[in-house]
Amino acid sequence: MRRSGDFPSGYAFLMKGYKMYSSQTFLITGASGRLGKATIDFLLKKVPSSKIAALARDKNKAEDLKAKGIDIRIGDYTDYVSMTNAFKGIDKLLLISSSDMTDRAGQHINAINAAKEVGVKHILYTSVDIKSLPDSAIPMIIEDHYKTVNHLVNSGLTYTLLNHNLYADVLPMFIGEKVLETGIFFPAGKGKVPFTTRMDMAEAAANVLTSNGHESKEYAISSGVAYSMDDVAGLLSELSGKKVRYTDPSKEVYVDTLTKAGVPEAYIGMNSSFAEAIKLNEFDTQTASLENLLGRKPTSLKEYLKSVYFSNN
Numbered sequence: 001m002r003r004s005g006d007f008p009s010g011y012a013f014l015m016k017g018y019k020m021y022s023s024q025t026f027l028i029t030g031a032s033g034r035l036g037k038a039t040i041d042f043l044l045k046k047v048p049s050s051k052i053a054a055l056a057r058d059k060n061k062a063e064d065l066k067a068k069g070i071d072i073r074i075g076d077y078t079d080y081v082s083m084t085n086a087f088k089g090i091d092k093l094l095l096i097s098s099s100d101m102t103d104r105a106g107q108h109i110n111a112i113n114a115a116k117e118v119g120v121k122h123i124l125y126t127s128v129d130i131k132s133l134p135d136s137a138i139p140m141i142i143e144d145h146y147k148t149v150n151h152l153v154n155s156g157l158t159y160t161l162l163n164h165n166l167y168a169d170v171l172p173m174f175i176g177e178k179v180l181e182t183g184i185f186f187p188a189g190k191g192k193v194p195f196t197t198r199m200d201m202a203e204a205a206a207n208v209l210t211s212n213g214h215e216s217k218e219y220a221i222s223s224g225v226a227y228s229m230d231d232v233a234g235l236l237s238e239l240s241g242k243k244v245r246y247t248d249p250s251k252e253v254y255v256d257t258l259t260k261a262g263v264p265e266a267y268i269g270m271n272s273s274f275a276e277a278i279k280l281n282e283f284d285t286q287t288a289s290l291e292n293l294l295g296r297k298p299t300s301l302k303e304y305l306k307s308v309y310f311s312n313n
Helices: 034-043 059-066 080-087 104-118 139-153 168-175 198-209 229-240 251-260 265-279 290-294 301-309
Strands: 026-028 052-056 071-074 092-095 122-128 158-164 217-221
Touching: 026 034, 034 052, 034 059, 034 198, 052 059, 059 071, 071 080, 080 104, 092 104, 092 198, 104 122, 104 139, 122 139, 122 198, 139 158, 158 198, 168 229, 168 265, 168 301, 198 217, 198 290, 217 290, 229 301, 251 265
Parallel strands: 026 052, 026 092, 052 071, 092 122, 122 158, 158 217
Antiparallel strands: none
16 A cells, blocks of 8 residues: 655644634434544544534444534445445545444445545544565455545545554454463464554544545555553563563464463464464564654554553552
8 A cells, every 4th residue: 555644844733724614514424433432532533523423323323422412424335325325415524434344334425425426525434554465464454444445546546544553442352351461372472563542543544635635546554663562561570560461372372372261263363373473573664654644643552551450540
C-alpha cells in the first residue's frame, strides 16, 4: 500500500488549513463500539450534535448517543438498502471496520457502494498499519483490509485511510489481568510494536474529519515508539517496584499451556497468530502520523499501562 500523509513542518497542519466544517454533516459507523463512541465524543467538541449521525445495528445500544443529540440511523453492513437510507444527506463518512469476520471485506464494499450511490463526498476508513500482506501471520485480519482499501481507492470517491497500528488496549488480552503476579507469558520473541491507544486514534479521526487537506492521503496511526514484550515487562516492573518477568515460550508450548488451562480455542488461535505477527516485526513499520494529527505527543505506553494496572494508586 502507498504511504503518504506528508505534513508541513511542525504542526502547521493544525495551524494552516485547519477549518471547522460547521456546514458539513458527519456519520460514524460502528457507533455503538468503543472507537465509534470515542470519536463522536471528540467530534462533539468541534461541531454541533445536529451535524453528527451515528450508524448502529441496535438502537438500544445507542441510547446514550441519542441523549447527546446525535442522529441515530439504523443499518447493517450486510443490508445494502439500510446503508443507502442511513447515508443520505451525509458529507463525510467514517467507515470503521466491521467486527463481524464473516465476509468483512464484502460488508465494507457494500457500505462504500451505498455511500457512493447516495452522494457521500468523502470516506475515511480505518485500515491497518502493517509491513506487508503476503508475509503476514494474520491473513484473516489483513486481507479484508487490503480488499476494502483497493475498492475504496478505485471507487472514484474522495478518501482518507487511517491505518491503525496495534491497539495498546489489546495488551491486557495478551498479558492477562494478573500480569504483576504471573509475569508475561507470550510467544512474541523480541518483536516490537508501537502500541497506540484507542482514545488517541479516536481523537485523530475527529481531527481529520473536521479539517481539510486529507484527500487521497493515508496516515500511519501509530504512537511511533515501538516496544517489545520484554520492554513491556520492564515498564510494569518500573511502575510496580517489583520484577515482572517476560517468558517467551514456543508457539507449541503456549498453545498447549492455554489449552490445558481451559482457554477457548478461538482465543488461543487469535492470540498465537498475533504473537507470531509481533515476533516477525510486522507492526514495527517505523512510520507515524499520529503526533501531527493530534498536535501533541501520543499517549505513552507507560501512561496507558499505569491507567490499566495502577488506576487505584
